[in-house]
Amino acid sequence: MQALVIAAHGSHLNPDASDPTYAHADTIRETGAFDEVREAFWKEEPHFREVIRTLESDEVFVVPLFISEGYFTEQIIPRELRLEDWDPDRWESDGTSASQATLEAEDVGKTIHYCGPVGTHDAMTDVIIQRAETATENPDVGEGVGLSVVGHGTDRNENSAKAIEYHSDRIAERDRFDEVKALFMDEEPEVDDVTDYFESDDIVVVPLFIADGYHTQEDIPEDMGLTEDYRLGWDVPSEVDGHRIWYTGAVGTEDLLADVLLERAADAGADIGDAREAVRELAASVAETGADSGPEPNAGAGAGD
Amino acid sequence: MTVATDDLEALLDRASSGVAFDGLRIDETDDGYSLEAGENRWPGLDEAALGRALESSDEYVTNWRYWQETVGGEGTARRAFLRWCERAPLADAEDAADAEATVDAPLAVPERYDALRDGIDREWGQLSITARFVDIDDPDGERVYDLWHVDDADSDLADLEVYDEPRDAREIATHDDDGRYRPLKTAPTLPAGWAFTGLSGDDLVDAIGFFYPATIANWHRERRGALDVDHWLETAERQTGIYDVIDELPREAVEWMAEACCVDSQCLRRREWEYEDGDELDADGGDGPFPCREPCSLVIAAARKWAILESEEERTYELELTTSERNQLEELIDAVAEGRVDEIREADVNDGANRYRARYLRAKRFGEEGLEATPVDE
Numbered sequence: 001m002q003a004l005v006i007a008a009h010g011s012h013l014n015p016d017a018s019d020p021t022y023a024h025a026d027t028i029r030e031t032g033a034f035d036e037v038r039e040a041f042w043k044e045e046p047h048f049r050e051v052i053r054t055l056e057s058d059e060v061f062v063v064p065l066f067i068s069e070g071y072f073t074e075q076i077i078p079r080e081l082r083l084e085d086w087d088p089d090r091w092e093s094d095g096t097s098a099s100q101a102t103l104e105a106e107d108v109g110k111t112i113h114y115c116g117p118v119g120t121h122d123a124m125t126d127v128i129i130q131r132a133e134t135a136t137e138n139p140d141v142g143e144g145v146g147l148s149v150v151g152h153g154t155d156r157n158e159n160s161a162k163a164i165e166y167h168s169d170r171i172a173e174r175d176r177f178d179e180v181k182a183l184f185m186d187e188e189p190e191v192d193d194v195t196d197y198f199e200s201d202d203i204v205v206v207p208l209f210i211a212d213g214y215h216t217q218e219d220i221p222e223d224m225g226l227t228e229d230y231r232l233g234w235d236v237p238s239e240v241d242g243h244r245i246w247y248t249g250a251v252g253t254e255d256l257l258a259d260v261l262l263e264r265a266a267d268a269g270a271d272i273g274d275a276r277e278a279v280r281e282l283a284a285s286v287a288e289t290g291a292d293s294g295p296e297p298n299a300g301a302g303a304g305d
Numbered sequence: 306m307t308v309a310t311d312d313l314e315a316l317l318d319r320a321s322s323g324v325a326f327d328g329l330r331i332d333e334t335d336d337g338y339s340l341e342a343g344e345n346r347w348p349g350l351d352e353a354a355l356g357r358a359l360e361s362s363d364e365y366v367t368n369w370r371y372w373q374e375t376v377g378g379e380g381t382a383r384r385a386f387l388r389w390c391e392r393a394p395l396a397d398a399e400d401a402a403d404a405e406a407t408v409d410a411p412l413a414v415p416e417r418y419d420a421l422r423d424g425i426d427r428e429w430g431q432l433s434i435t436a437r438f439v440d441i442d443d444p445d446g447e448r449v450y451d452l453w454h455v456d457d458a459d460s461d462l463a464d465l466e467v468y469d470e471p472r473d474a475r476e477i478a479t480h481d482d483d484g485r486y487r488p489l490k491t492a493p494t495l496p497a498g499w500a501f502t503g504l505s506g507d508d509l510v511d512a513i514g515f516f517y518p519a520t521i522a523n524w525h526r527e528r529r530g531a532l533d534v535d536h537w538l539e540t541a542e543r544q545t546g547i548y549d550v551i552d553e554l555p556r557e558a559v560e561w562m563a564e565a566c567c568v569d570s571q572c573l574r575r576r577e578w579e580y581e582d583g584d585e586l587d588a589d590g591g592d593g594p595f596p597c598r599e600p601c602s603l604v605i606a607a608a609r610k611w612a613i614l615e616s617e618e619e620r621t622y623e624l625e626l627t628t629s630e631r632n633q634l635e636e637l638i639d640a641v642a643e644g645r646v647d648e649i650r651e652a653d654v655n656d657g658a659n660r661y662r663a664r665y666l667r668a669k670r671f672g673e674e675g676l677e678a679t680p681v682d683e
Contacts, residue, residue, distance in 0.1 A: 012488040012606060015479050022475060043602050045490045046518035050598075053522040054514060056381055075545060107533055 367446025
């Protein structure tokens with residue numbers, strides 16, 4: 001038997017923070033690729049501390065639903081899961097290349113394949129592009145359009161920016177969009193000045209965040225000038241300084257993210273059969289009907305409480 | 306009652322290596338098979354005779370099939386929980402059985418089969434679980450489970466919102482009756498008005514997992530004497546980042562914290578963790594049904610706040626209050642702490658926590674900076 005654990009932040013204050021975790025877990029449950037699929041949280045239940053004991057499977061694949069390698073993926077999650085012999089060096093990562101490490105969980109005697117976070121997986125590049133397609137309702141979006149990947153950024157963790165830049169570079173290499181730029185909330189170059197960085201009239205802005213919350217639904221739309229007050233909402237696209245801004249909301253809510261979770265587990269040796277194809281078809285059909293498109297303005301604290 | 310042919314075949318297949326389960330016992334001996342089903346014994350049977358004897362022991366056969374073939378999972382928490390649901394003997398229950406002997410004594414197969422026709426009720430926190438046969442008139446041993454709020458035990462099913470997908474439990478458990486988010490799943494604030502009916506055993510366990518995550522696993526560990534408790538100090542010392550400070554919380558403040566957070570009125574879990582091994586907290590751990598094996602994330606987050614607040618020096622203030630106003634402060638704090646602010650009637654000015662009384666006190670005693678109190682120790 002094999003189990004998948006999706007390890008996410010969650011929130012004590014905002015019930016929406018865990019929505020993407022549940023949504024992607026359910027998508028993967030539907031594929032039947034794992035005997036057990038379990039959500040686990042730092043701020044909700046089941047807590048990281050207790051999740052492994054709720055599983056019957058001996059082989060457990062843990063994928064952090066986080067954007068960057070850093071404090072949560074390197075310290076908190078392995079510590080709380082009681083992964084014996086964990087050391088960040090086991091990942092041999094340069095900040096965006098963590099793949100997996102196989103360890104024992106002390107309290108339960110199970111084999112844990114501890115994977116790198118979804119945010120730095122190569123397949124995340126496709127999710128960002130899919131997000132641009134969903135938001136613009138244009139599967140061929142790219143020509144004449146600029147794309148900005150937006151991250152939190154922080155002086156405390158250099159890996160935070162690396163993940164954003166990594167995917168921006170990969171998208172730029174594909175020559176699909178006229179311009180691609182990594183921008184940040186808390187470091188230079190800042191998303192506040194988004195129009196300064198683009199010549200294209202149309203700019204798609206994709207925040208590389210897991211859940212919609214305070215940052216993606218309040219801070220960033222106001223900082224970019226999409227709206228005076230987030231409570232009033234904003235249009236997609238919105239006119240700012242003569243540009244049209246297609247703001248997509250958190251990339252983590254994109255259906256295709258379930259595919260990245262599956263790929264992380266498969267890279268670590270999970271047998272997932274044709275689950276990826278099933279998830280990709282599902283995500284494509286949702287994107288086509290536009291059932292999920294357009295962020296809903298939404299109040300409440302983000303995942304960071 | 307019927308015994309399906311494949312049940313018999315499955316049992317006969319296993320007969321040569323021996324079967325011993327829930328009062329059913331088959332052994333292969335030198336003069337054929339021997340069969341025990343409860344009180345009845347048949348020695349020296351050939352295969353045909355064994356088949357006939359099993360057909361006359363249909364309850365034991367279908368019970369064997371349900372547990373060994375449908376449920377499976379020998380030694381798992383899932384299986385133990387489902388056995389508990391129908392008051393079946395638990396493999397690990399030798400010690401724990403004493404506690405349950407009076408009201409919840411395990412039932413042997415014939416008694417359990419009688420009871421499963423009517424449904425066997427169990428409570429798990431605020432959840433009420435009924436185990437029953439799928440087919441009550443002609444039971445084939447297949448069980449299903451109904452699940453609802455204990456407050457709805459007497460409700461008509463037609464008055465409840467009926468679900469069959471365990472994941473829907475997540476939605477039900479997200480908000481309380483006032484629409485407030487419930488970050489603590491074991492808070493005694495689960496809303497009523499819903500029912501899951503006809504769940505399989507696996508689906509029941511999944512639904513319970515969404516209502517009360519990890520409670521089955523920890524209950525199972527506790528029964529086996531294998532609950533691993535992390536006491537306050539080791540949990541606190543493990544923290545890093547912004548929670549690094551919580552191990553500085555004074556011991557007496559940990560007492561106050563346990564009294565504030567970890568009591569039956571706030572959480573259905575029973576606190577098993579202490580200050581540290583061999584140093585018990587005076588605060589009562591409560592009578593909750595689920596063992597709490599270490600401080601939860603809400604307690605950790607609150608502890609951080611209190612660790613910061615407790616690092617402040619105490620000071621002496623002088624302020625003018627009548628005796629009734631002093632008493633009113635007590636009533637205000639008590640009303641908030643007990644969560645009864647919403648129950649105080651608009652015009653009940655006899656209650657110190659009445660909103661008009663509070664507004665009057667504020668109008669009289671607050672200046673521009675708030676409460677007019679003068680530090681006297683400067």
